[in-house]
Amino acid sequence: GIQVEQSPPDLILQEGANSTLRCNFSDSVNNLQWFHQNPWGQLINLFYIPSGTKQNGRLSATTVATERYSLLYISSSQTTDSGVYFCAVRLNAGGTSYGKLTFGQGTILTVHP
Amino acid sequence: GAGVSQSPSNKVTEKGKDVELRCDPISGHTALYWYRQSLGQGLEFLIYFQGNSAPDKSGLPSDRFSAERTGGSVSTLTIQRTQQEDSAVYLCASSLDARLYGYTFGSGTRLTVV
Secondary structure: OOOEEEEOOEEEEEOOOOEEEEEEEOOOEEEEEEEEEOOOOOEEEEEEOOOEEEEEOOEEEEEEHHHOEEEEEEOOOOHHHOEEEEEEEEEOOOOHHHHOEEEOOOEEEEEEO | OOOOEEEOOEEEEOOOOOEEEEEEOOOOOOEEEEEEEOOOOOEEEEEEEEOOEEEEOOOOOOOOEEEEEOOOOOEEEEEOOOOHHHOEEEEEEEEOOOOOOOOEEOOOEEEEEO
């Protein structure tokens, strides 16, 4: 199946710092999403970004589908940004697996005040 | 509804008992997914519904696990003869169209088997 690798696995920041999270995937995809899982376990959809660039406040994401990677940028980090960031992709193929999102192992972000 | 609703939010059960977990997707969403997240781990795919049919059941760990969806809406995940290794957070997500749109997740059911 498709492989999804996220880096770094852990990241510790001081409040106000910027960061870049990376997601590499092994095959052609037709969907890529970034999620934030907060300390209470809730998964929040940040971006639906199979290609191109999107911005939402202090967060932005870029997916270069032809090179099989995506980047999530967090600027001016806040303590509330802490949690786990997951990248998830859907294989660009027909058949029974086309609906399924495959998740990376996540990046654990800790922002200190 | 406004979001994906799961119930119960927490469930503690004795080993060997059966449990049912419920998911109410966003109204009009045709695709529904179940995932499992063990402590400190990523998300493990269980099953995917398109309407009432399940084109992909490849993630169900054993025949103790089953799921159904009725009326193209509510889904129930059933675990028979629960084991301690079944302890995890079970997450449900829905999507307007499996091929075109992103997922929205519910808050999950935390299952503890004692």
